[in-house]
Amino acid sequence: MYWNETEIKIRYSEVDRMNVVHNSKYFIFQEQAKHDFLEKNSLNKKFSDENGYFSPVIENRMIYLKPATFGEKIKVRIALFEIAAAEMKYISAIFNEKEEVLAVGFVSNCISNKKMRPLAIKKENEEEYLKFKKFEVKEKFENLNKKEIINFFKNEKFRI
Amino acid sequence: MYWNETEIKIRYSEVDRMNVVHNSKYFIFQEQAKHDFLEKNSLNKKFSDENGYFSPVIENRMIYLKPATFGEKIKVRIALFEIAAAEMKYISAIFNEKEEVLAVGFVSNCISNKKMRPLAIKKENEEEYLKFKKFEVKEKFENLNKKEIINFFKNEKFRI
């Protein structure tokens, strides 16, 4: 399936006293990858602050498999796997330079007005909704448990 | 069920440009609450760095329901809901001053050696394992979906 890839070099300030990237930082990386995906595909303008919209995160999840440390270069691959009525669901996978999976993450956001009230995406802007829809992959990850998610990545050939 | 409670006042630096607490910060709050629970119950010494152990996070999850902003006082309630062979599973719920649930989170960590190799907790230190075991609540959250989790909190009377 199609993935967008973002390279990140681990900063000193991102590593904790176990000498590994602090667990909260993976959500920063996942978010950066999401914004990078949106920007590269010109999906970052219509549902933006300037046009009266917010996109608050409504769910975040991260499964940690292998640590990374200061100075390492990682790759965050992200894909939009479902665009529901008022929710966009992404899956991400973080790799080190040896192509080992370090973490698998999920992030969902809704489109809302500036008072944080969620809006029906398609109704709000059908043209933009359809642009997002084109990036939706066929795979479903919603009901997979941790083991099944890890297995998925064993077999996935990343098309970037 | 029994919950440990930690009060936190939102810092300016924790708020993003939507004027709400940034999604990654909830994991910082959840972690602070976990450490507070461990410290208050004297569970923070045996499986510590000083004794040759690490406790890396192996899974993190957060469901966001309502935003909080700069200056607000929040309460993070956390409970140990399962201590498995090599994994400790916590659930947390974050409240504002009106007692509204802002977010529900999950965090699991393992006990590992300093090379990040997970260890069987009970075998490693049975006395300490049993001390943790006493805090394990009966409720199971593992297979609940988002709706069921939210429903749980509608009816929960927090014993702190």
Next chain:
Amino acid sequence: MYWNETEIKIRYSEVDRMNVVHNSKYFIFQEQAKHDFLEKNSLNKKFSDENGYFSPVIENRMIYLKPATFGEKIKVRIALFEIAAAEMKYISAIFNEKEEVLAVGFVSNCISNKKMRPLAIKKENEEEYLKFKKFEVKEKFENLNKKEIINFFKNEKFRI
């Protein structure tokens, strides 16, 4: 001289791989102390977002003397030492539980409009300016070098 005091407990996520609080976090603590000072003295309302103002930081400085680590309780004492035409200058000192100085910091902010254009504070709101003016301490720190600053804290009796 008069100081406002804020207690902070060091989080796990604030410590780096040298097992000490990361240098950038002291600016977060100093900022929290500044906001705490403003709130306690009802100085946080007039020059606020709601009233069309921003208060961007225009200078930050920190001299690090002794490290602190995870779980420690620190006290951040802060004082307004000069309110100039368009700038407010604060000094802070961070202490551990043994009353040792860990760091000495400085932060200045201006009052600006929402386009970040600095405004003359007194002209903008003289009543509010005079309220700030009352907190201004007589000591001047501007031209002191590092050694002189450290010496100042050797003799200072903190009135809180």
Next chain:
Amino acid sequence: MYWNETEIKIRYSEVDRMNVVHNSKYFIFQEQAKHDFLEKNSLNKKFSDENGYFSPVIENRMIYLKPATFGEKIKVRIALFEIAAAEMKYISAIFNEKEEVLAVGFVSNCISNKKMRPLAIKKENEEEYLKFKKFEVKEKFENLNKKEIINFFKNEKFRI
């Protein structure tokens, strides 16, 4: 004078509710630039954790001139301007894509043992000291005030 340059793209999580990069993040950028300078010039190995050394920051300073926001690409230029007995002093300048100076910073670190006791750099490892010494620029910034620092950057032709 000679500068090392590091490009950084501003993350969403680095922006505060004024929609500008939070003041504390500039120290993260400056630190990243310093590590990048050290790595590019193979100065990051001898005085490292692996060899029994720490390099704690002993002073940090930042003068903020113009804001940057989410998605912007900035360049952090850094130079070693003094290597003293037990201290290394760096100056940095942060630019936007229009080559406007956004901030000017200073960071000093010492070389210490793992108990944070500072060591005389030259005595500890003269060969490494001399490698650092080669990068020392002639300009002195120590006793310049804010205005003089800003003026310096008006005339500086950056050799990278």
